[in-house]
Structures are given as structure tokens and as C-alpha cells.
Amino acid sequence: MHFLYFDPGLGAMIIQVIVAGVAGFFLFSKNLFYRIKLFLGIAKNDKSDLFDDIDVKESDVETKNNSEK
Numbered sequence: 001m002h003f004l005y006f007d008p009g010l011g012a013m014i015i016q017v018i019v020a021g022v023a024g025f026f027l028f029s030k031n032l033f034y035r036i037k038l039f040l041g042i043a044k045n046d047k048s049d050l051f052d053d054i055d056v057k058e059s060d061v062e063t064k065n066n067s068e069k
Helices: 008-040
Strands: none
Touching: none
């Protein structure tokens, strides 16, 4: 029987891989379940933009002609 030697660096790396895998799974599944609920009509589609209340005038927007001067 062969035994493997786990030093502290390898143990920390294994724990880091496990934690990253679990976090990645939860973030992926949260987005997946949200899209499924949105498709089925259970969840509301929140299309409100954070920047909707900012009033931007056309004179404030930089155009290509203004930037070349």
C-alpha cells in the first residue's frame, strides 16, 4: 500500500480548490436558477438601470469629431 505525503502547502491548495469549486457552483447555479425562473415566469425581470436617473445632455457626450481637435 502506498501512502501519499501531504505537506501544509498541498493541504492548503486542496482546500482552496474545494472552496473555489463550491463557490463557483453556487454562483453558476444561482444564475442558472434565475434564468429558469425568468423563463417560467416565476421571477420578475428587473430591467431598471442604476443610471436611469442621470440626465445626460448631448453636449456632454464626447463625439469623435470633438475628441480629434
